[in-house]
Amino acid sequence: MSAHAEPSRREKAPRRAETVLAHIGTSSDPGTGALTAPIYLSTAYAHPGLGASTGYDYTRTANPTRDVLQSALAQIEGGTAGFATSSGMAAAELVVSLAAPGSRIVAAEDIYGGTYRYFDELAKTGVYDVDFAIGEQGLCAALSKPADLVFIETPTNPMMVEIDIERIVDMGRRAGAIVAVDNTFYTPIFQRPLESGADVVLHSATKYLGGHNDVLAGAVIVSREDLAEKLAVRLNMTGATLGPFDSWLLMRGMKTLALRMERHQDNARKVAAALEESPLIDRVHYTGRGGMLSFVPNESVDMPKVLESVRLFTFAESLGGVESLITCPAVQTHADVPRERRMGYGLTDDLLRLSVGLEHWRDLVDDLLGALEVSIRRR
Ligand SMILES: *Cc1c(COP(=O)(O)O)cnc(C)c1O
Numbered sequence: 001m002s003a004h005a006e007p008s009r010r011e012k013a014p015r016r017a018e019t020v021l022a023h024i025g026t027s028s029d030p031g032t033g034a035l036t037a038p039i040y041l042s043t044a045y046a047h048p049g050l051g052a053s054t055g056y057d058y059t060r061t062a063n064p065t066r067d068v069l070q071s072a073l074a075q076i077e078g079g080t081a082g083f084a085t086s087s088g089m090a091a092a093e094l095v096v097s098l099a100a101p102g103s104r105i106v107a108a109e110d111i112y113g114g115t116y117r118y119f120d121e122l123a124k125t126g127v128y129d130v131d132f133a134i135g136e137q138g139l140c141a142a143l144s145k146p147a148d149l150v151f152i153e154t155p156t157n158p159m160m161v162e163i164d165i166e167r168i169v170d171m172g173r174r175a176g177a178i179v180a181v182d183n184t185f186y187t188p189i190f191q192r193p194l195e196s197g198a199d200v201v202l203h204s205a206t207k208y209l210g211g212h213n214d215v216l217a218g219a220v221i222v223s224r225e226d227l228a229e230k231l232a233v234r235l236n237m238t239g240a241t242l243g244p245f246d247s248w249l250l251m252r253g254m255k256t257l258a259l260r261m262e263r264h265q266d267n268a269r270k271v272a273a274a275l276e277e278s279p280l281i282d283r284v285h286y287t288g289r290g291g292m293l294s295f296v297p298n299e300s301v302d303m304p305k306v307l308e309s310v311r312l313f314t315f316a317e318s319l320g321g322v323e324s325l326i327t328c329p330a331v332q333t334h335a336d337v338p339r340e341r342r343m344g345y346g347l348t349d350d351l352l353r354l355s356v357g358l359e360h361w362r363d364l365v366d367d368l369l370g371a372l373e374v375s376i377r378r379r
Helices: 005-012 017-022 064-077 088-096 113-124 135-142 165-175 225-238 244-254 257-277 303-309 339-344 361-374
Strands: 081-085 104-108 129-133 149-153 178-182 200-204 218-222 281-285 292-297 325-327 352-355
Touching (some): 081 225, 088 218, 104 113, 113 149, 129 135, 149 165, 303 361
Parallel strands (some): 104 149
Antiparallel strands (some): 292 352
């Protein structure tokens, strides 16, 4: 065995997500040995000569700080390439660009309200032939006809229904479609869609990946080289890339992703159990995985009062941060989904969604139960 065989094999050993995350950017700058990735704000890069490049020319095309982030994104999702975008919606737009105008898109209906609004607009303006489908059955039925792209979110938002990715991949393949999965809720810590055969994973990195409610960002990760090339060309063309400073903030947040997800999940399990036991609750929607859940208070509770009475949970529209949030999807995140459509899949006016944070679970349970208690209607 040659003296060099061992190190090269060790370098190639695949690393687990926790390890990749803890080391994002470590040794990315051999010149200085900086432990964390430097923020390269420079938008332009000097050319060594005519037709020569350091690998960096202009920041829209490539930026050293964003590259460190993109490489980590690809690794944690088990993809060949990752792209950091200016928001989760920019990530969705990038994914949709993989389908030629006029082609058929099958989209799950029970998805993030903004993504629904985008697909609805594409359908209304005739850019694509968009078919919305409810649940796994609905998706499979829609995929019995040829399609170019199938776009799902699992678990669904805010009903928390898991969709079998492998089954959708199987049906999608037969329909001739690229399979895209929004993995914002579970993150690669709990779900790796590319390993289940999906072609594309996307994230609103604003949520769990960033984790601190202080950076708006999106991510797209692909498993196929041909898709990676298309996305690189498209992103350079449209320019919805993530800036160097935001790339750095996102990396900083991601370093603790694995740890945070475990605690989000532990806390959510305890909150879900406490709600299940409360006589003031009609239904709890929780899959047992991750930090998101939704619930419906019963008739004796004045729902708007609950939103005013919580002290630890903040009544705000996002999710995935260290602090717990509570939202009313019907009037906030899903306001653009027509009432009869959302009622069709169970998103009623009084359903509340929780993003369970990293506080002590007892304090969270006390806050929720206390808010429910003071919101009982007086007769
Ligand atoms: C928030 C969110 C989006 C949109 O992302 P932005 O970063 O707000 O543009 C897309 N999908 C899901 C599941 C989300 O929660």
